[in-house]
Amino acid sequence: MILVLCGTVFLSLSLLYMDVRESRKEAEVIRRNTYGQGSKTEEREVTVGGEKMEEPLEITVGERQYTSEEIKKVFEQNIRRLDLLILGENKSLDEVRSDLELITEIPDEPVEIVWELDRYDVMNMQGKLQEEKIAEEVSENPDIKRDGILVQLKAFLRYTEDETKEALYERAVKVFPPRLSEEEEKVEKILEEIQNEENNNSSKETIKLPKKVEGEKITYRRPIDFRWFGVLLLGMFAAGLTGCLIRQEEKKQVKKRRIQLMRDYPEIINKLCLLLGAGMTIKNAWKKITDDYEKKKAKTGERFAYEEMLVACRQMRSGMTEAECYEQFGKRCETPAYLKLGALLSQNLRKGTKGLSEMLQMEAVHAFEERKALAKRVGEEASTKLLLPMFFMLGIVLVIVIVPAFLSIQI
Numbered sequence: 001m002i003l004v005l006c007g008t009v010f011l012s013l014s015l016l017y018m019d020v021r022e023s024r025k026e027a028e029v030i031r032r033n034t035y036g037q038g039s040k041t042e043e044r045e046v047t048v049g050g051e052k053m054e055e056p057l058e059i060t061v062g063e064r065q066y067t068s069e070e071i072k073k074v075f076e077q078n079i080r081r082l083d084l085l086i087l088g089e090n091k092s093l094d095e096v097r098s099d100l101e102l103i104t105e106i107p108d109e110p111v112e113i114v115w116e117l118d119r120y121d122v123m124n125m126q127g128k129l130q131e132e133k134i135a136e137e138v139s140e141n142p143d144i145k146r147d148g149i150l151v152q153l154k155a156f157l158r159y160t161e162d163e164t165k166e167a168l169y170e171r172a173v174k175v176f177p178p179r180l181s182e183e184e185e186k187v188e189k190i191l192e193e194i195q196n197e198e199n200n201n202s203s204k205e206t207i208k209l210p211k212k213v214e215g216e217k218i219t220y221r222r223p224i225d226f227r228w229f230g231v232l233l234l235g236m237f238a239a240g241l242t243g244c245l246i247r248q249e250e251k252k253q254v255k256k257r258r259i260q261l262m263r264d265y266p267e268i269i270n271k272l273c274l275l276l277g278a279g280m281t282i283k284n285a286w287k288k289i290t291d292d293y294e295k296k297k298a299k300t301g302e303r304f305a306y307e308e309m310l311v312a313c314r315q316m317r318s319g320m321t322e323a324e325c326y327e328q329f330g331k332r333c334e335t336p337a338y339l340k341l342g343a344l345l346s347q348n349l350r351k352g353t354k355g356l357s358e359m360l361q362m363e364a365v366h367a368f369e370e371r372k373a374l375a376k377r378v379g380e381e382a383s384t385k386l387l388l389p390m391f392f393m394l395g396i397v398l399v400i401v402i403v404p405a406f407l408s409i410q411i
Contacts, residue, residue: 071159075167078106078157082169086127093173095148100127100173102153110161116154122175123151129175138177148174189213257304258335264305265337266367273360282345282356283322287313308332323349337367 083093088101102125105112115125121133138144155169193210201207211218268289275285290313293306312329316322323346330342341363348356 068165071165072167074109074111074159075157078109078111079167079169081106082155083171088127093171096129096151096173096175097177097179099129102127102155110159111157112160114156114158116156118152119149122149131178134175134177145177148176151175186213186216190218260303261305261333261335261338263371264303265335265341266364266371268305268309269341269360269364269367273357273364276357276360282326282348283316305333305338337370 085106086100086102087093089098090096090100100123102115103113104115117123117125122130122137124130134144134149137149151173153169153171153173155171157167157169159165190210190213193213194207197207197210209218209220271289272282272285275288276282280288286309290306290309293300293303294310297306308329311332312325315325315328320328326342326345326349328342330339333339333342344356344359344363
C-alpha cells in the first residue's frame with residue numbers, strides 16, 4: 001500500500017514538472033488538424049512586455065487545406081480507385097448485371113462527385129439498372145444477351161473547398177440482363193418455343209406445347225384448384241359456429257327451465273299444503289294438482305315443473321312405488337328445492353314422519369323468499385343489459401348537443 005502511494009506521488013510530481021517545463025517554452029507554433037478532423041483550439045499563456053495576461057488566450061485554427069499539387073495527386077489516386085468503388089456486386093464493369101454504386105463523395109477525402117450518363121433509360125443517376133427497359137431492348141434485339149448495352153459514364157471530381165478545381169473520369173460499361181438461374185433459363189426457352197409455335201400457327205384453334213427442350217422431356221399438368229380447401233375451411237367454421245350456437249341455446253334453455261321451476265315452486269308447495277290440510281293423501285293431492293294443470297294447459301302453456309309431476313303420475317300408474325316416484329321427480333328437476341321436496345314426501349311415506357304439513361308450510365315461506373330473491377336478480381340482470389342502449393342513446397344526445405355548437409363557432 002505504501003509503495004502504491006509513493007509511486008502515485010512520484011508520477012504526479014513528474015507530470016507536474018513536465019507541464020511546468022512545457023509552459024515555460026515559447027509555443028509560437030500550432031499544428032493544424034489534417035483534412036476531415038475539423039478545426040483545432042488550443043490555449044496559450046501570453047506575456048506582453050514582461051507582463052503576463054491574467055486569462056489564457058484561446059486560439060482556434062482551421063484544418064489544413066491541400067495545395068494545388070496535393071489536390072492533383074488526390075484526384076489521380078481517386079480516379080484509379082473509382083472502378084472498384086462503383087463496382088457494387090458486379091465482377092467487372094465490362095459485365096454489369098446488377099446495380100452500380102455511383103457514389104457522390106469519397107470517404108475521408110475532400111472530393112465530391114457529379115455523374116453524367118448517356119443512357120438514363122438504362123441506368124439512373126444512382127447506378128440502379130432499369131430492368132424493364134433492358135428486358136424490352138432484349139426482346140427487340142436478342143443479341144444484347146451476348147453483346148450487352150453500352151453506357152458511357154462521366155464523373156466530375158471536385159475539391160470541396162474550391163469547386164473550380166476538378167478532374168474528369170470517363171468509363172464505358174456494358175450492361176447485361178440479370179443472370180438467370182437454371183430453372184429460369186428453362187422457363188425462358190419453353191416460352192420462346194411456345195411463342196414460335198403461336199406465331200407459326202396463329203390461324204389454328206389450338207397450339208401444341210413443346211414436348212422437349214434441349215433434349216429433356218416436358219410434361220404439363222393443370223394447377224390444382226384449391227377451392228376444396230376453402231370449402232373445407234368454410235364448412236369447419238360453419239360447423240364450429242353451429243356447435244357454439246347450439247350450446248349457447250342449450251344453456252339458454254337450461255337457464256330458462258331453472259328460472260321457471262323456481263317461479264313455480266312456491267305455488268306447488270302452497271297447493272300441496274292446502275290439499276294436505278284439507279285431508280287429502282299425498283298421492284291424491286298430487287293427482288289433483290296435475291289434473292288442474294292439464295285443464296289449464298291450453299291457456300298457460302307447458303310448465304316444466306308440472307310436466308315432471310305428470311311424469312311422476314304416469315310412473316305411479318305403471319307400477320313404480322310412490323316414494324320412488326317422488327325421489328325421481330326431484331332428481332329430474334335438478335334443483336335443490338325440488339330435491340328437498342321429493343325427499344320430504346318420500347321420507348313421509350317410508351317412515352311416517354309427523355308434521356309434514358308444518359314442514360311444507362315452512363318450505364313455502366322459504367320458497368317465497370327465494371322467489372323474491374330470484375326476481376331481484378332477474379331485475380338486476382335486465383338493468384345491466386340496458387346499460388349498452390343507454391350509453392348509445394347518451395352518445396346520440398351528446399352528438400346532437402355538441403355538433404351544432406362546434407358548427408356555430410366561426411374561426
